[in-house]
Amino acid sequence: MRTTEAHEAGLIARVLAGEKELFHELIRPYERMVYLTLFSIVKNETEAEDGAQQTVISAYRHLASFRGDAKFSTWLTTIAINEGRKRLKKAKGAAEQSLEEQAESHEGDFTPAPLTDWREIPLEALERKELREALRVAVAELPGIYRQVFALRDLEELSVEETAQALRINPGAVKVRLHRARIMLQKRLVPFLKTTAPARRGFFRRAP
Amino acid sequence: MKLDCKHVWEHISEYIDDTVDAKLREDIERHLEHCEICSAILDSTRNILVLTADDRTFELPVGYSERLHERLAKEMEDSEKDSTKE
Numbered sequence: 001m002r003t004t005e006a007h008e009a010g011l012i013a014r015v016l017a018g019e020k021e022l023f024h025e026l027i028r029p030y031e032r033m034v035y036l037t038l039f040s041i042v043k044n045e046t047e048a049e050d051g052a053q054q055t056v057i058s059a060y061r062h063l064a065s066f067r068g069d070a071k072f073s074t075w076l077t078t079i080a081i082n083e084g085r086k087r088l089k090k091a092k093g094a095a096e097q098s099l100e101e102q103a104e105s106h107e108g109d110f111t112p113a114p115l116t117d118w119r120e121i122p123l124e125a126l127e128r129k130e131l132r133e134a135l136r137v138a139v140a141e142l143p144g145i146y147r148q149v150f151a152l153r154d155l156e157e158l159s160v161e162e163t164a165q166a167l168r169i170n171p172g173a174v175k176v177r178l179h180r181a182r183i184m185l186q187k188r189l190v191p192f193l194k195t196t197a198p199a200r201r202g203f204f205r206r207a208p
Numbered sequence: 209m210k211l212d213c214k215h216v217w218e219h220i221s222e223y224i225d226d227t228v229d230a231k232l233r234e235d236i237e238r239h240l241e242h243c244e245i246c247s248a249i250l251d252s253t254r255n256i257l258v259l260t261a262d263d264r265t266f267e268l269p270v271g272y273s274e275r276l277h278e279r280l281a282k283e284m285e286d287s288e289k290d291s292t293k294e
């Protein structure tokens with residue numbers, strides 16, 4: 001981790017000193033992250049790609065303002081989030097945006113769905129295309145505040161702190177939203193997991 | 209302390225992230241040993257996270273990276289022209 005940061009700091013210094021071609025190398029590890037961040041907000045491939053390009057260009061133009069008090073990846077994610085929100089606002093109009101931005105409510109059912117006739121889910125079941133598709137749809141249908149936290153934490157694997165920083169919310173809110181997002185997805189996907197679970201135990205358990 | 213299922217569900221996300229304290233972790237683990245329902249919920253949630261982190265689930269558009277670097281190269285070229293104009 002530290003060596004990545006040192007390497008990046010070196011690249012940034014050199015880009016700023018005039019070796020601008022190195023910026024290509026600097027952002028390469030984060031291309032996927034930038035796209036997924038955009039997509040989690042705008043939910044449209046073309047918009048997400050266009051926004052991702054804009055994000056990278058914006059980061060290039062403003063690289064000198066990167067201070068190094070946050071990680072480069074977090075800084076880049078913040079730019080991506082701003083770009084996404086700008087596009088969303090333009091597309092939806094202010095009314096819907098404020099709905100999307102509202103804080104998590106205390107209503108709603110955030111209990112997981114039980115799987116009574118369930119056995120361990122075999123690895124083969126996770127390989128099925130339908131399950132991936134179902135997951136994509138379920139994530140897209142999450143309310144925005146939950147989807148964005150879920151995308152940063154579980155898709156892009158940012159830490160709780162980094163997610164909080166990028167979304168400008170507190171770490172407690174990250175945890176609550178993440179918990180709810182995961183439970184909502186579990187509930188949505190149970191039918192898909194159930195139908196493909198033959199009796200077989202202990203096959204696919206993630207190490208604790 | 210003996211936990212009920214609902215209590216386990218409330219902490220399932222933190223349990224997965226390993227951010228519960230040692231005592232609670234122990235209580236949850238003891239519950240999981242005898243509760244099939246909670247074990248199933250935990251494993252299915254974990255499986256969803258494994259699937260989420262799999263690059264094949266959320267794919268990038270074909271040619272995304274090439275187009276991104278092309279656009280960036282063009283931006284660099286343009287900014288160079290701007291700065292030489294001055």
Ligand SMILES: [Zn+2]
Binds near residue numbers: 212244245247
């Ligand atoms: Zn239980």
